[in-house]
Amino acid sequence: MKYELQLFDYIISEYFNSKSKKPQLSKIEFIEWQKDLEREEERIKQSFMRLAFSNNDDKIIERQIQLYQQKLILISNHISQQVGYLSIEYELQLKKEDYLSQFGLIFIECITTLLTYIEKYFTKYFSQDSQIPTSYFINSQNQLTNQLGKIKELAKRKKIDPSLLKIINHHINTFIENPKKASYRKLIYCKTFLQETEIILSRNIKGIRLEKQFITNLIYLNFNVFAIYNYIGIRIKKNYQSKSTYKEQLLLLQLFKKLINQSQVKPEFEFNQGVDSLKSSLINWIDEELFFFKERRQLAIQFRQNHNVTNQKVSNSKIYSTLSVSQLAYLMKLLANANIITPENTSKLVEFISDNFSTSSQKDISIKSLRNKIYSPENTTIENVQEIMETLVEKAEKDKSLN
Structure with missing residues (x-):
């Protein structure tokens, strides 16, 4: 695949070079550039598609896609610094005759569209650990915030536990509000998590069935934050301790272990990298509960046997x-x-x-x-x-x- 970003390099050297004086840009030139960028965007997309379906080795395709991804990120960050595009309201603050800054914005939008295209259609080759360009993240913030608001409203109507919603809202919001050093991996996770959660809440189910699906989805998408692990652990503990006999408690605890063991987990998908999965953390916790349970039971049997020997007359009565x-x-x-x-x-x-x-x-x-x-x-x-x-x-x- 030949190098496809010559026009972008030319635009930077001519219009957004920090070392040279900013040139003037007329309305007519701005309109022409707008058309050129639209055509160039479509041409580059077609080039990416041809590369993906070429006879090249997968490693070569992956390397080339990731090189373009990194180059587009660098261009986007460079233009953002030159134009001063640091917030979503920036576009509203522009003067109508400032065609150079407006050109910078449509240039950023073009690059953002190409990065989104790579993320969507070339996920296999996409470098998810790359840092997200500021402009790209700003465009995603609105989408995530709106989706989170919709989920909160649906969950409220379906009477999902408010404390569970509070945990989810806190962690997703923390990511949305802190774009510094944010990776595509975390962004893709949040997008997928919110989409999957909205689908579940939109289904015609409620009560225990909905709650079960909701928690199963947290395990499947590996929302591996301590607060979620703690929340599910407390729910399990309250459930099994509500049973009156040792046998009933033990059977319920073993049932929870079986259900979690049978839960599916999406491969290589996690909210926090380098942290144990939510599923494995819960299984370890239940194993510890079962071990403690059996030890306590054994001590109780030994104590009862000793008690029966010393109080045999009382027991026989x-x-x-x-x-x-x-x-x-x-x-x-x-x-x-x-x-x-x-x-x-x-x-x-x-x-x-x-x-x-x-x-x-x-x-x-x-x-x-x-x-x-x-x-x-x-x-x-x-x-x-x-x-x-x-x-x-x-x-x-x-x-x-x-x-």
Whole structure:
């Protein structure tokens, strides 16, 4: 591929050379240059396309595309410094007759369009770690800000957790507001993340399903910031600790590990480079929780065994029930509500059951487990106890007939 940016080099040497005095540019010349740049932009795009579909080795194509990318970045930065294009409002401040500065702006727009073209169609060869030209970043700022605002509005309507939105908003905004040394890699990440997030929020789903997809997307796109890792970790912890038994807690924690393990992660895609992926960080955290969980369980078993040896008479004095813990708790609650037994309060009833009863699944029934089951009995438990009571009535009827 022959060198394609001769016209750009000529424009710089003639109009934007810092060593020479700035030339005058008439309106007619400005209009002509505007047309020339439009034609040149289209010609260069076609040259890039021919290069990509040539028989050259991939490494040669990659090297040439990246050389053009770097050259366009240098030209863009040079023109921005000469024209003074440091903010998005700059164009509005220009005087109508300042055709040289206006020429600089359309020149920058032309280069920005070519860089966007390379980014979009030649991602395979694009150097993502190159620093973004100031003008290119300014053009992207509006797009990102508008998209972030749209996502915030959609998320609010779908009732996504505000604390999660606050984390995302903070990190994306920090990038948008700090263009210095920003790389294309981070810009591409933010664009992709916002597009994917908007798609999810636009779907006709809500509640738990939406929240699950939202978090799965954070893992897939590897939004690997500590605050997100911490947020998901706290949610998992609250979920599994809400279960009343060790077995239920352990099973739920293992289920979370399975779900995260099965989550896909976009290859070579991450918000923070050189930091562990969100998926691997969460798996490591769950593994530590499981290890601690099992160690704690083992200590509890050893303590219980020692306690049983020293308090064997007390343990043997408990009444064994074939009912489940939830059935036993609800039956005792009914007895208390009917004033058949009259504990001082519900807490005293819970302590009484824990101290005096055991079941096949739990020799020592935990107070926490009983409290949950007494205050919030499940419909299946109520139905089971109703069947037990009907059986008792039938037995009473048989005893009555014998007399």
